[in-house]
Amino acid sequence: MIANELKKRALELLADGTVARVLGWQPGELEHDWSPALFENAKDMEGFVYGKYAGANLSKYCLKLNKAEGKTLVMLKPCDTFSFNQLLHEHRLNRENFYIIGVGCKGMEDQNGLLLKCTCCKGKTHEIYDEIIDDEEARQPMPEADRFEQVSKLEQMSHEERFEFWRNELSRCIRCNACRNVCPACTCVKCVFDNPNSGIASKANVTDFEENMFHIIRAYHVAGRCTDCGECSRVCPQNIPLHLLNRKFIKDMNELYGDYQAGVGEEERTPMTSYTLGDVEPGIVHERGNE
Amino acid sequence: MMRKFAAAKVEDIIKSIPMPVYAPIEENGLVQYDRYEEGAKLNLDTCKTEKSPKDVLFPQWEDMMHFRVEGKNISLTEQERCSQDYVLFGARACDLKAFEVLDRVFLVDPVDTYYAARRAHGITVAIACGQPEDTCFCGVFGIDPANPTADVVLWKAGEEYYAEAQTKRGEELMANWETEEANAADVEPVKAEITKKLAEKPFANLSLKGLDGDHMMEMFGSDKWKKLSMACLGCGSCTFVCPTCQCYDIRDYDSGKDIQRYRCWDSCMYSDFTLMAHGTNRPTQVERYRQRFMHKLCYYPANNEGLYSCVGCGRCVRKCPMNLNIVKVIKALGEENK
Amino acid sequence: MTKETLVPVLGVVTDVRVDTPDVKTFRVNALEGGKCFEHKPGQCAMLSIPGVGEAMFSITSSPTNKEFMEFSIKKCGCLTEWLHRMEVGQQITVRGPYGNAFPVDTDLKGQSLLFVAGGIGLAPLRSVINYVRDNRADYGKVAIVYGSRSKDDLVDYPEIVNEWCQEAGIDVYLTIDAAQEGWDGHVGFVPNYVGELGFNPDTYGRALVCGPPIMIKFTLQALEKLGFGHTQVYTTMELRMKCGVGKCGRCNIGHKYVCKDGPVFRYDELGELPDEY
Numbered sequence A: 001m002i003a004n005e006l007k008k009r010a011l012e013l014l015a016d017g018t019v020a021r022v023l024g025w026q027p028g029e030l031e032h033d034w035s036p037a038l039f040e041n042a043k044d045m046e047g048f049v050y051g052k053y054a055g056a057n058l059s060k061y062c063l064k065l066n067k068a069e070g071k072t073l074v075m076l077k078p079c080d081t082f083s084f085n086q087l088l089h090e091h092r093l094n095r096e097n098f099y100i101i102g103v104g105c106k107g108m109e110d111q112n113g114l115l116l117k118c119t120c121c122k123g124k125t126h127e128i129y130d131e132i133i134d135d136e137e138a139r140q141p142m143p144e145a146d147r148f149e150q151v152s153k154l155e156q157m158s159h160e161e162r163f164e165f166w167r168n169e170l171s172r173c174i175r176c177n178a179c180r181n182v183c184p185a186c187t188c189v190k191c192v193f194d195n196p197n198s199g200i201a202s203k204a205n206v207t208d209f210e211e212n213m214f215h216i217i218r219a220y221h222v223a224g225r226c227t228d229c230g231e232c233s234r235v236c237p238q239n240i241p242l243h244l245l246n247r248k249f250i251k252d253m254n255e256l257y258g259d260y261q262a263g264v265g266e267e268e269r270t271p272m273t274s275y276t277l278g279d280v281e282p283g284i285v286h287e288r289g290n291e
Numbered sequence B: 001m002m003r004k005f006a007a008a009k010v011e012d013i014i015k016s017i018p019m020p021v022y023a024p025i026e027e028n029g030l031v032q033y034d035r036y037e038e039g040a041k042l043n044l045d046t047c048k049t050e051k052s053p054k055d056v057l058f059p060q061w062e063d064m065m066h067f068r069v070e071g072k073n074i075s076l077t078e079q080e081r082c083s084q085d086y087v088l089f090g091a092r093a094c095d096l097k098a099f100e101v102l103d104r105v106f107l108v109d110p111v112d113t114y115y116a117a118r119r120a121h122g123i124t125v126a127i128a129c130g131q132p133e134d135t136c137f138c139g140v141f142g143i144d145p146a147n148p149t150a151d152v153v154l155w156k157a158g159e160e161y162y163a164e165a166q167t168k169r170g171e172e173l174m175a176n177w178e179t180e181e182a183n184a185a186d187v188e189p190v191k192a193e194i195t196k197k198l199a200e201k202p203f204a205n206l207s208l209k210g211l212d213g214d215h216m217m218e219m220f221g222s223d224k225w226k227k228l229s230m231a232c233l234g235c236g237s238c239t240f241v242c243p244t245c246q247c248y249d250i251r252d253y254d255s256g257k258d259i260q261r262y263r264c265w266d267s268c269m270y271s272d273f274t275l276m277a278h279g280t281n282r283p284t285q286v287e288r289y290r291q292r293f294m295h296k297l298c299y300y301p302a303n304n305e306g307l308y309s310c311v312g313c314g315r316c317v318r319k320c321p322m323n324l325n326i327v328k329v330i331k332a333l334g335e336e337n338k
Numbered sequence C: 001m002t003k004e005t006l007v008p009v010l011g012v013v014t015d016v017r018v019d020t021p022d023v024k025t026f027r028v029n030a031l032e033g034g035k036c037f038e039h040k041p042g043q044c045a046m047l048s049i050p051g052v053g054e055a056m057f058s059i060t061s062s063p064t065n066k067e068f069m070e071f072s073i074k075k076c077g078c079l080t081e082w083l084h085r086m087e088v089g090q091q092i093t094v095r096g097p098y099g100n101a102f103p104v105d106t107d108l109k110g111q112s113l114l115f116v117a118g119g120i121g122l123a124p125l126r127s128v129i130n131y132v133r134d135n136r137a138d139y140g141k142v143a144i145v146y147g148s149r150s151k152d153d154l155v156d157y158p159e160i161v162n163e164w165c166q167e168a169g170i171d172v173y174l175t176i177d178a179a180q181e182g183w184d185g186h187v188g189f190v191p192n193y194v195g196e197l198g199f200n201p202d203t204y205g206r207a208l209v210c211g212p213p214i215m216i217k218f219t220l221q222a223l224e225k226l227g228f229g230h231t232q233v234y235t236t237m238e239l240r241m242k243c244g245v246g247k248c249g250r251c252n253i254g255h256k257y258v259c260k261d262g263p264v265f266r267y268d269e270l271g272e273l274p275d276e277y
Helices: A002-015 A061-065 A078-089 A116-120 A149-156 A159-170 A178-182 A208-222 A231-235 A243-257 A284-289 B007-016 B093-106 B113-121 B168-174 B184-199 B213-221 B225-229 B237-241 B285-303 B315-319 B326-333 C078-084 C119-134 C157-162 C190-197 C213-225 C267-271
Strands: A021-026 A035-039 A072-076 A098-103 A131-133 B002-006 B021-027 B030-035 B061-070 B073-078 B086-091 B122-127 B152-157 B160-165 B248-254 B259-265 C009-020 C023-030 C044-049 C053-058 C069-074 C091-098 C113-118 C142-148 C170-176 C206-210 C233-236 C264-266
Touching (some): A002 A021, A002 A072, A002 A098, A002 A131, A061 A072, A061 A078, A078 A098, A116 A231, A149 A243, B002 B184, B007 B160, B073 C009, B073 C091, B093 B113, B093 B122, B113 B122, B122 B168, B152 B168, B152 B184, B160 B184, B213 B285, B225 B285, B225 B326, B237 B315, B285 B326, B315 B326, C023 C078, C044 C069, C044 C078, C053 C069, C053 C078, C069 C078, C069 C119, C119 C142, C170 C190, C190 C213, C206 C213, C264 C267
Parallel strands (some): A021 A072, A072 A098, B021 B086, B086 B122, B122 B152, C113 C206, C142 C170
Antiparallel strands (some): A021 A035, B002 B160, B061 B073, B061 B259, C009 C023, C023 C069, C044 C091, C233 C264
């Protein structure tokens, strides 16, 4: 069992002082309601679990722990390492403050079965780690769905249909901010939507169009940095398919600037932060918009 | 007096009600309270709607008044209060108990007239919960899902609804329904079944011992809050799906033509909730998280003869992105849940 | 009280007095003249400029003033900056009065009173002080200790010097944090000054304290040292507020709402609340 191995290794690293705490998962009151948790000693670690309900991406919690004293052992599934790595690229995290165990993953579930984000698995490769703990089964590839399938469908809609689709989906938004708060790419110290002086700080809004703008602005802001970790859609209490906004951006960037996956490899210029003479002209927006 | 009608006829009855009806409607796979309109997919069998029906009394966004500002002069126009009777159809015992919790906030002096008008014009038709879910624990708070408090109560028995008016308004509403005489005793087995099912649910035996106004300082000072709140994202999901959370914000919106002053739901989980020009008295998520549960399990009961401002609907259990919820708090802080 | 919860009445600014570099005192009347509503000393009101914001301010004038209400406002945020730009004739919205009040007709009656204020903290106490002056026979001796950062930061300086200091039975003790030219009075922090002056809790049966949180904290310690019991000391609190009627949830501390159950608390009552203010 990976869980036992993980626990054993974490206890060793706590005992020899390599790390001061462990960021992992703990079970809940029902079968499936696991939560992220911090374990600071061997006694805490009794409550550690790992398995199919460890769906939460722990990368964002690392922001809070970046300034903690001593190293934090963080357990990252392959797709979580993309987020962590991206945060390193953006200098939001210091690599030396973390000891990363790349954990094997066989696809995560909740009470309704396989998580949506796991239906388009990004593979079994950890982008960053100090060591990997997995097993044969966790290395087997997942059945791969086309992650742009739905985006393509949206692209084939008429302007009006697409507008209606999003108006309808976003009309359910209750402005709980779960999507933003869970997003590893949303790392502003103070979000513009929380800043009373911004003029657009708001909760539920007067015009529902402003509600829609919240999501569109967010999608723009994380474009090129979003690793498509899928947490936004996982946490939405109103089941809004927010990941489709991000995937549209990713698809466009792939088409216009060549395939790109945020959070992969070493830090480099990203399509959105670099300019080449071969870049498409702004007019492309107009052309594509009229397709 | 107990009456009954065929379950298949319920939509006809709703259509026959000569006033707006708010009922659980299924759309995009979610069941939510919404205004019933011809063609809407009614879903009365789902135990728990995604959000509670609190929107009907206390909408997430509400226009309160408009100002016109010209030079140094201001003029003010109040928004009309609700003045039309309406029916809330299909509410559950927990959600209706939550209205009582809200009443003790909005209807105490000075009365919130926006809320009061909606409350006064609402007629409630409840359904006893045939299928409590694993996350249900209303019984812990003394709520009986087999016997909701409403103007009319419905019990589903096989392919029939049994209906009984509990108030004069309920009688008046039912007077226009096509129903037939029924034996009240026939409903007893349905009620017994509900009670039995709820008792088998995982949280049925939660103990609230040690959680009340008398234990304020112990609860507040507990060293468990830090661990309990560690994974909290500081989002407002729990507060917004909660039937009793009623914190709100008042904001102004400049439409260009006038200034609209509106009220919207707010959340004690948000970092700007208590933020002032010189800082905040709840600087981290630990304090904000503690505040939410202290309010439900300690402060509110201290002010309301022991009535908790949690009704055990379990929506927070189902909705928290990180699976934190009031059950975990009750288990950690209650004296008898060790 | 304004008729409808949350719905304000209109008021008009009829005088603006510059008190200090960052404090102005605004005189507010109802549009038809007179006051927007009656209040008790220590109560507050919500003032707003539509489109800018709404916030709670203590009513610094005494209820015995039958002509107008006054608000001393320190510039420290978005709304207060706007308010500071107001001129005479500017209309604003007003609702209230909110909160409890200093128990001038019960617990304070017949007592000699010690007022301790720091900076803008004089605003709520000024209402009580002038109320006591106008009902002089009901109270014993009055001592006022008031301090600020500098001479220029003393609020209501002319009234203090020309009226309070001239009145028999009122002892005024002013202090500033650091020595400056043109100041021959006491220099030092308020809590220390209270200790030095050595007020006797048997003489001054009740003490009323208001100022920045740190000043309140040390003043309470100083009073305790002098032998003041917790039931002898009152203070008034400030937290983020939106509704003013104990419903919106912001100023909730323990089972109390500062806007409704406060802002005035007796020291022993504060001790029974979670330390989160």
